Amino acid sequence: MKYIRYRKEGTIYYGVLESETITRLDGNYIEGPVQKISATDSLDEVEVLAPTEPGQLIAIGLNYALHAEEQGKPLPEEPMMFMLSPTAVIGHNAGITLPTEDHRIDYEAELAVVIGKEAKDVTREEALSYVFGYTCGNDVSDRYLQKKDGQYTRAKSYATFKPLGPVIETDLDPSQTPIKLSLNGEVKQNSNTSDLIHSVEEILVQVSKVMTLKPGDVLMTGTPSGVGPLSPGDELEIEIEGIGKLRNYVNN
Numbered sequence: 202m203k204y205i206r207y208r209k210e211g212t213i214y215y216g217v218l219e220s221e222t223i224t225r226l227d228g229n230y231i232e233g234p235v236q237k238i239s240a241t242d243s244l245d246e247v248e249v250l251a252p253t254e255p256g257q258l259i260a261i262g263l264n265y266a267l268h269a270e271e272q273g274k275p276l277p278e279e280p281m282m283f284m285l286s287p288t289a290v291i292g293h294n295a296g297i298t299l300p301t302e303d304h305r306i307d308y309e310a311e312l313a314v315v316i317g318k319e320a321k322d323v324t325r326e327e328a329l330s331y332v333f334g335y336t337c338g339n340d341v342s343d344r345y346l347q348k349k350d351g352q353y354t355r356a357k358s359y360a361t362f363k364p365l366g367p368v369i370e371t372d373l374d375p376s377q378t379p380i381k382l383s384l385n386g387e388v389k390q391n392s393n394t395s396d397l398i399h400s401v402e403e404i405l406v407q408v409s410k411v412m413t414l415k416p417g418d419v420l421m422t423g424t425p426s427g428v429g430p431l432s433p434g435d436e437l438e439i440e441i442e443g444i445g446k447l448r449n450y451v452n453n
């Protein structure tokens with residue numbers, strides 16, 4: 202099932218996307234059971250919004266071996282966690298703003314996990330039952346600040362630095378999913394979540410040992426190799442098989 206959050210004529214709706222048609226729901230799918238209602242909308246007539254408004258946005262770094270190698274970093278023995286500001290989230294087709302052209306600012310395609318129910322101290326066996334679904338994410342990163350600060354919060358939390366979307370797919374195997382990023386039509390990142398060092402289950406176990414996860418929270422699972430810099434006017438497309446394509450551009 203593909204869940205979508207969108208705006209039409211100034212009103213925000215929640216729906217289920219089938220082909221190009223959205224069937225409206227009677228409420229926010231993150232907040233509890235919802236029913237389809239009879240109204241439908243065409244995908245090309247709506248503004249697609251980020252499919253969740255996370256209270257917490259938690260990321261895992263260096264979770265693909267080839268990316269750790271390209272950054273010259275050793276592989277973390279445990280999932281390496283850091284927090285991002287939820288105010289950085291934008292949706293499909295929205296513009297990313299580079300705060301400065303003096304720093305290198307990179308794209309990072311990632312599988313993003315959306316939490317469905319409160320989770321604390323979950324076991325590996327039950328971990329995936331806390332997942333609502335999966336979406337595409339971009340962990341846009343100011344590399345200059347990342348190195349200067351020695352931690353990642355400022356470098357990764359600027360407004361517009363966390364595109365999510367376009368939908369939440371509930372039926373996905375997070376251990377076997379192709380993930381790809383194209384910049385201006387050229388493939389730059391091309392991997393599979395089977396290359397994750399720490400699986401989605403392991404991430405949920407380790408993160409929920411520390412903090413309580415709430416419905417709508419997002420876990421970004423790390424980026425594969427092939428990261429690179431953004432420039433004004435760039436067009437980005439992240440495709441995760443089974444979810445779809447998250448498209449964004451860099452504002453001039």
Ligand SMILES: O=C(O)/C=C/C(=O)CC(=O)CC(=O)O
Nearest residue numbers: 261262263264272342423424
């Ligand atoms: O610490 C560094 O110099 C670089 C770290 C990374 O590239 C990790 C990162 O930004 C996030 C990720 O691996 O997904």
